[in-house]
Amino acid sequence: MTNSPYIKQYLMTAGPTPVPPKVSQVMAEPILYHRAPAFVPVYARVLDRLKTVFDTSNDVLCFASSGSGAMESAMVNLVHPGDKIVVTSAGKFGERWKELADAYEADYTYVDVEWGTQIDPAEVDRALSDTPGAGVVFTTLSETSTGVIHDVAAIAEIAHKHGALIVVDAVSGLGAAELHQDAWGLDVVVSGSQKALMCPPGMGFASVSQAALDKAAERPAGRYYFDWNKTAKGQRKDPPSSPFTPPVSLFMGLDVALDMIVTEALPVVYDRHRLLGRATRAAVKAHGMEIFGLDDEAASVVTAVSVPEGVDGAAVPKLMRDKYGITIAGGQSQLKGKILRIAHCGYFGPFDIITTIAGLEMAINELGGSLELGAGVAAAQRVFADAGVTVGA
């Protein structure tokens, strides 16, 4: 087959992720005025269902922004120049907290752990001991650049022992990796629309405890668009109202996507994601390839795989995309060319993994590898069969 622009496409990156057809369809409906009686219940329902996904009684504040905008909201509401904080990083998105801390001139202690490893709560404990008066710890649930899931519940416990608040980046984690904001005592959790929430990019979320809102309100200057209390005030009105024009079409889509998530039920959603991760790990290990980072049942968002010896790591995603229409990600920054990342957060099922593994096997062999075609596919099939996967009507 010659190259065709109509080759069927499979998007296996960790954001943006595929959007279910009924989410796409509702976003193509005529635009609603954001104060219209037809939009208000959509908005109210989204605000309510987001609480379910964050497992919180907080207001989940919504912004027209990328996930990084929601991250910025946490820095700009809680931290002023010279404030002492602790920033953890174990990858590209941990570094984003550091960049934000730099931009807002925080006085931060940096817990910078090796990419692919987990943040050790004991290190956070030491950092907080070394930083008397640190008011906030910034950390990450799912580090998209490595696939590692961090134990944010344990880090929260340490933060609270030192009287600090905790802020968790769950941009790629929310809805894919287990998260129980209130039970785990997470003061602030930020996320975005374009990962496991199965929507296009363009919405950022910050689920903020009353304690964090109060801390922000003490010093209201230096922010406007991302001011938490301004947005909370609007969302607490009856009916709820956004201080700025909300991205109405994205909200229409999110309403449908959240309905799918609560209908599937979160424990089932988490199980599905863990199963997709398990099958992906089994497939690559069947070829003797190594999981980068942790070979961890909790790794339900992205599976990172070390590139086999003798294969050009940057060429694999390119060939898979250009020849087979399957888009996976390579490594970022220091991991460029060294790892491959297969995402499975959001609208993914068993046969997305099987397709991806089949394409991966073919591409690696075309680039000088010598995999037994189908061996990884079979390993994934066995995981799915063992789990008794039944895709309902």
Add this chain to the structure above:
Amino acid sequence: MTNSPYIKQYLMTAGPTPVPPKVSQVMAEPILYHRAPAFVPVYARVLDRLKTVFDTSNDVLCFASSGSGAMESAMVNLVHPGDKIVVTSAGKFGERWKELADAYEADYTYVDVEWGTQIDPAEVDRALSDTPGAGVVFTTLSETSTGVIHDVAAIAEIAHKHGALIVVDAVSGLGAAELHQDAWGLDVVVSGSQKALMCPPGMGFASVSQAALDKAAERPAGRYYFDWNKTAKGQRKDPPSSPFTPPVSLFMGLDVALDMIVTEALPVVYDRHRLLGRATRAAVKAHGMEIFGLDDEAASVVTAVSVPEGVDGAAVPKLMRDKYGITIAGGQSQLKGKILRIAHCGYFGPFDIITTIAGLEMAINELGGSLELGAGVAAAQRVFADAGVTVGA
């Protein structure tokens, strides 16, 4: 006919505005990875065509945000606490500049003119003379709350005479009211996607001169998500690249909408908008109703009408919406209940105006008015006929 949820809807507010079917359709296509070869040309084309609409050689910086986010970008990149600036206001959106100046603790001189009137450049001149060292003037092209178009070219000349930069809010104006950024010497123009650009809300734009970028770069602290130089650096790469995940589906839509605008050609687009305004004014004046603000040929974005004596102003939009499916806006803040606002910025044609006037006549009469049904419609028809309107295939 009893009330039906399927009554046909007509959205006549100044944002969000209706989206053309082919824009809606392309946004329902499968999501693309933002670094994918299929998305990169879309992104590059949008960046290029935005320059045409702003009539500039600047980089037009794109943010996932509402229009207010783009406004904030101007304040946070150009103004630090204690900086002297001049803020003009003649309505709700002028006040937004003031709120931003307050939030960022600027030392500002406030040119606060009566709602419904035009900002007098001589007043800006006096304000700048009274504020030695003022570095920036913040003003508005189209004041959505009153329908008034301000003479930003004249204000720019005054600002430059005093050595100040000018920042123009063209959120509702861009693509509906004549704007020539470079010819008029506008250092910064900000806008949003959900007005005359015929897209859903969720994208903010800042077209920034190199002088303004350089001024921002002198003091890089205190911002991150809305940092102009960070975004400019990404957009100037080959191929252009966004520092944060762009709202890919909205960009797909904007690409199609901008293609429609450049195909129609901007002079024709402006003529169409002026014609819609002229017909709307003729219709309401045929009933002896008064134009609120200026009865001005330049008022091509929103037509504001004073509510006739004896009619409940707040009830008119509600009845039009609930009974006839036509959503117009009432007045905001001090104008609540006093004016009606009919928007015609974006995907609007003659028969949208005729529909709206017909519904307006019926609603006002049902609320105690005594209009001659059809007289306003006829006046609008005459304007369209005189203009030789021909809607192409």
